[in-house]
Amino acid sequence: MADQPIVLGIETSCDETGIGIVRGHTLLADTIASSMEEHARFGGVVPEVASRAHLDAMIPTVESALAKAGLRVTDIDAIAVTAGPGLAGALLVGVAAAKAYALGLGVPLYGVNHLAAHVAVDQLEHGPLPKPCLAMLVSGGHSSLLLVPDVAKEVISLGSTVDDAAGEAFDKVARVLGLPFPGGPHIDRAARDGSGTAIAFPRGKADDGTLDFSFSGLKTAVARYVEKNGGSLSLPDVAASFQEAVVDVLTRKALAACAKHDVHDLLIGGGVAANSRLRALAQERCDAAGVRLRVPRPGLCTDNGAMVAALGANLLEAGVAPSQLTIPADSSLPITTIHV
Amino acid sequence: MLFVLVLAFDTATPAVTAALHDGTRVLAESTTVDARRHGELLAPAIESVLTEAGASLREVTAVVAGAGPGPYTGLRVGLMTARALGSTLGIPAYGVCTLDALAYATGSSEPFVVVTDARRKELFWARYGDARTRLDGPRVARPHDVPGGLPIVGIRLYEEIIGAVTGPEHPSAGALAGLAAEQLAGLTPEQAAAAAGLPEGRIDSEEAAQGRAVLGPPAPIYLRRPDAQIPGAPKKVTA
Numbered sequence: 001m002a003d004q005p006i007v008l009g010i011e012t013s014c015d016e017t018g019i020g021i022v023r024g025h026t027l028l029a030d031t032i033a034s035s036m037e038e039h040a041r042f043g044g045v046v047p048e049v050a051s052r053a054h055l056d057a058m059i060p061t062v063e064s065a066l067a068k069a070g071l072r073v074t075d076i077d078a079i080a081v082t083a084g085p086g087l088a089g090a091l092l093v094g095v096a097a098a099k100a101y102a103l104g105l106g107v108p109l110y111g112v113n114h115l116a117a118h119v120a121v122d123q124l125e126h127g128p129l130p131k132p133c134l135a136m137l138v139s140g141g142h143s144s145l146l147l148v149p150d151v152a153k154e155v156i157s158l159g160s161t162v163d164d165a166a167g168e169a170f171d172k173v174a175r176v177l178g179l180p181f182p183g184g185p186h187i188d189r190a191a192r193d194g195s196g197t198a199i200a201f202p203r204g205k206a207d208d209g210t211l212d213f214s215f216s217g218l219k220t221a222v223a224r225y226v227e228k229n230g231g232s233l234s235l236p237d238v239a240a241s242f243q244e245a246v247v248d249v250l251t252r253k254a255l256a257a258c259a260k261h262d263v264h265d266l267l268i269g270g271g272v273a274a275n276s277r278l279r280a281l282a283q284e285r286c287d288a289a290g291v292r293l294r295v296p297r298p299g300l301c302t303d304n305g306a307m308v309a310a311l312g313a314n315l316l317e318a319g320v321a322p323s324q325l326t327i328p329a330d331s332s333l334p335i336t337t338i339h340v
Numbered sequence: 341m342l343f344v345l346v347l348a349f350d351t352a353t354p355a356v357t358a359a360l361h362d363g364t365r366v367l368a369e370s371t372t373v374d375a376r377r378h379g380e381l382l383a384p385a386i387e388s389v390l391t392e393a394g395a396s397l398r399e400v401t402a403v404v405a406g407a408g409p410g411p412y413t414g415l416r417v418g419l420m421t422a423r424a425l426g427s428t429l430g431i432p433a434y435g436v437c438t439l440d441a442l443a444y445a446t447g448s449s450e451p452f453v454v455v456t457d458a459r460r461k462e463l464f465w466a467r468y469g470d471a472r473t474r475l476d477g478p479r480v481a482r483p484h485d486v487p488g489g490l491p492i493v494g495i496r497l498y499e500e501i502i503g504a505v506t507g508p509e510h511p512s513a514g515a516l517a518g519l520a521a522e523q524l525a526g527l528t529p530e531q532a533a534a535a536a537g538l539p540e541g542r543i544d545s546e547e548a549a550q551g552r553a554v555l556g557p558p559a560p561i562y563l564r565r566p567d568a569q570i571p572g573a574p575k576k577v578t579a
């Protein structure tokens with residue numbers, strides 16, 4: 001195993017400066033600097049604040065990852081970086097750093113897709129990915145169902161949100177309920193004391209036969225409910241019923257995709273995969289359908305550098321040609337483009 | 341004499357410029373004006389000046405980036421590149437005010453003002469006593485508030501308000517490298533390290549303090565706070 005290449009992964013698509021180091025598919029270090037605290041008072045990520053923070057966090061975060069892995073920078077065999085999708089200015093800082101590291105070390109550069117990296121990261125915890133597998137990525141920016149024949153070579157989009165992302169719905173509902181940003185963990189916590197069946201919130205697109213999602217109507221329904229029942233509402237019940245509506249639709253669509261494409265392995269990633277009710281309901285429904293469920297630990301579900309390094313390792317393994325130093329950061333990189 | 345090979349680049353203006361300087365002269369220089377592609381153009385420009393000069397990155401003794409002021413997205417490309425190269429190669433990385441390089445390129449011994457585009461109908465400006473001496477700035481201001489009565493060098497903008505602009509329109513990495521090499525030549529290794537913000541550095545003389553005024557750590561000069569309102573719309577773009 002010692003002769004497997006050491007890949008350093010750089011992730012800066014949003015507010016987290018993530019640096020990961022892998023040897024093959026063994027995780028050696030995963031270090032994160034987050035500017036979330038600076039954004040919280042704005043109720044959302046401020047791109048310029050995030051970009052400034054990436055510039056200042058990059059070198060210290062790389063150095064701390066190297067120290068954790070017990071390596072020198074010259075031990076790195078390849079650099080992988082998120083080339084998109086994400087915040088343009090934030091991506092650009094990571095891509096500039098990656099190019100300079102690749103140039104300075106004389107090693108290959110791989111510009112990779114952030115979403116495919118969310119899929120690849122699970123290998124670090126649960127071993128090689130089944131080919132094919134189905135992946136559901138749910139976060140503040142995306143809600144996607146992907147068919148993944150081979151994460152290094154082919155990713156097919158089956159469906160995605162037509163309006164808000166799942167995590168965005170959590171943030172917006174949290175604000176309506178007076179809970180802090182980011183909303184996911186707070187709603188999860190509040191929901192533990194409530195009933196998911198107390199209020200019948202709408203399940204957008206649940207039975208429309210597509211694999212797309214819609215959370216905008218649900219968000220509006222919650223806002224209306226809160227407006228109407230302001231003084232007398234039970235916050236735990238609203239949180240639990242809202243959360244139940246989201247995870248019900250997510251898991252139903254994910255299992256429908258598995259059945260439609262005859263796939264027996266489901267992977268869930270992205271920040272919302274840390275939601276305890278999503279994990280529980282997904283497990284229940286996968287067991288009933290004979291589908292194996294893979295969910296990385298929460299630290300690997302949210303944005304991190306290890307996922308980028310993991311996908312870089314897949315690309316190296318597959319003999320994919322490295323990226324040119326001319327590659328752009330592409331804020332709207334399509335999921336079908338695994339590397340640039 | 342110590343072997344010197346300065347790699348300099350600037351991405352604080354619409355120009356992406358890179359150069360290699362051996363302490364005496366510019367060995368190679370590349371400049372492309374394209375305000376939207378700093379991230380794509382810089383690394384290849386560095387490779388191309390190295391190739392043209394027949395040099396390797398391993399031989400570079402110092403890396404210098406234009407520190408701005410400049411529109412932020414492009415500015416960070418140069419500074420991030422300088423920091424990562426310095427860290428990887430184990431050499432000091434410096435930042436030099438982009439307007440200082442423009443001033444140095446004039447070779448002027450008379451007072452003048454340098455301007456670059458700050459967008460949003462504003463200019464970045466600094467006032468110089470001569471090509472090497474900044475007396476005021478850098479600052480960001482509306483064209484009406486740029487000091488008058490002096491020759492103006494730099495970007496051809498708002499000439500109907502500030503008067504005719506002459507001299508180089510964009511910074512040149514050759515001038516940036518030349519200015520940095522000149523300053524470095526007057527510093528001991530400890531003083532040079534101090535200017536780069538390295539822990540082993542030490543400042544112990546007036547000349548060194550002057551050199552340090554030009555050479556600083558590779559930190560951006562923004563001059564504006566980030567645009568953000570409380571509360572902004574919640575928005576997270578990535579998965």
Ligand SMILES: [Zn+2]
Nearest residue numbers: 139303578579
């Ligand atoms: Zn993500």
